Amino acid sequence: MSGVSLQCGDCGALLKSVEEAQQHAELTSHSNFSESTEPVLNLVCSSCGKPCRSKTESDLHTKRTGHTEFSDKTSESVKPINLESPSSTTPTPMDVDSQEMVVPEVDKALLQELQGMGFSTARATRALHCSGSSSLEGAVNWIVEHENDADIDQMPMVPASSKNDPPKPSLTEEEKKMKLLELRAYVHEAFARLLYLSERIRIGKELLEAKRIEEDNERKRFGFFHLIAFRKAEKEEEKKALEKIRKKLEEDKAERRRKLGLPPEDPAAAKPSEPVVEEKKSILPVKPITKAEQMRECLRSLKKNHKDEDARVKKAFQTLFTYAGNVVKNPDEEKFRKIRLTNQAFQDRVGGLKGGIEFLELCGFEKSEDGEFLFMPREKVDTAVLNSAGKELQSAIENPHFGVL
Structure with a gap:
């Protein structure tokens, strides 16, 4: 079977004609194309007549509009790719089944707004048609999502029968006012909630800062007491060490007297020599209170x-x-x-x-x-x-x- 589509070797996109491949190359600078036996899908929405080129596009259309019925007309539109003499004529408004194809009707006010924003008529029309002509925001979001589509700047065509479908009923003035009031109430509620959350955050920060200051003060206060306790413990340890050295000196002295054959020293006679305390008093005189x-x-x-x-x-x-x-x-x-x-x-x-x-x-x-x-x-x-x-x-x-x- 000869090739029925062209596949881009750089991004894998399937293109149904040489003209689309040329447009794709101009937009993306991709130049590696090859023939493929896999056709480009032609899934037509049964509700609005929108053609979808892939399963992903049909899923997106279902998500946006809720339309779930599609008719697969891929086999009807498949034809071999002619690389020798690509057609230079623009497509006619008649499909392979001689069914008349026309430009879909869209909201003219939204169309003018999109044109004023710098979008071409074909791109704006396709965006409004594919997004359901519901709002300007939906059309702009659709353009952003599909700006890399090869046919985004081609005027969309739908069967003439779908053009005669009854248009969606427009909102009355009273309904528009109600919608506007609902929107304003929602905005006010969101703004009030934002203020409430910001106030909660501010109060939380102030409480955390106050707690931190209190903890610092407590740490400083107890740090002072810990320092006093530490100094006291140091003095106790020093006192114990001096007492241990004194006992060791007395034991050594007693051992030397025993080896020399001298009688043990009378503890009552050896007691009265304590000039060390007197020296300490002289070294550290007590300062009178001013x-x-x-x-x-x-x-x-x-x-x-x-x-x-x-x-x-x-x-x-x-x-x-x-x-x-x-x-x-x-x-x-x-x-x-x-x-x-x-x-x-x-x-x-x-x-x-x-x-x-x-x-x-x-x-x-x-x-x-x-x-x-x-x-x-x-x-x-x-x-x-x-x-x-x-x-x-x-x-x-x-x-x-x-x-x-």
Whole structure:
């Protein structure tokens, strides 16, 4: 049997004529063609008359339109390929069965829109016909999927009988309005869901960041305690090692006395030589606690004693800062060096908190004999101590972690 189609050796496509092979070569630059006895399929849709050249194309047509009935007319249109004198005439609108073939009717408005987008009339007509003339988007998607088809720029032809089929009923104005409202509702719903998801993502990120910060703070806090425990364990190990060395030295000393025939050393007589501790004390003298350290510890204990009253503690710090500042600025003014203990405002801000009066006493204030006033004599005003108190109070006010550890 002579060849009934041409097969591209580069991509395997089957072409039913020399003209199609030439067009395929121009589009793809493929030049390796050979005759094939396998015909190009001619599956005609029974519902709309669309011809399909392969089983894949018919499956795609079924998926898009729902048409499942096809008539196989491959054997009717098969004819040998003539390589010597390829036909240069355009195909007539009559098929092999002398059935009249006409251009299918498509939506003229969609056709004009596709032409305005730069597509040729044949390509636009074929896209609208093959996609069912349902929408502009469907036609464009069909063109994108079939842009490599050899016959995409050929005007589609259908039997004249299918042209007279009743057209699909168009939507009324009321139906169009309903469709538009449905589309808008869908868009609004999708947009609202998108906003909801983005908000959930933002909140989730904030929660993760807050959790990370909390974990870092916990790690730092417990890291400090672990460091203290580690140092303590180190000292214990060092102490055990020194005790082991001491015992070993005593055993060696006892062994030497035994070999020399000397009596064992009296442990009571050998005990009193412990100058090592004295040397350690001299090497590491105990540093006396400064006034500033006493003030810092007083403020720290005040905050710990009232850890659930942050606002009240902060107000107390600010009030103490004001007392110290007034004395520094006006040391000769007695009203700034005298505080009535029974004053309700003083009790609410400082006196009612454990540690508030103690801090004022560290600053130089003294209780009167009747216990009614806190008074700082003029000759006991120490500007350096009051400035130190101001620095400690400012640090306690500005440092959010003051007194935590």
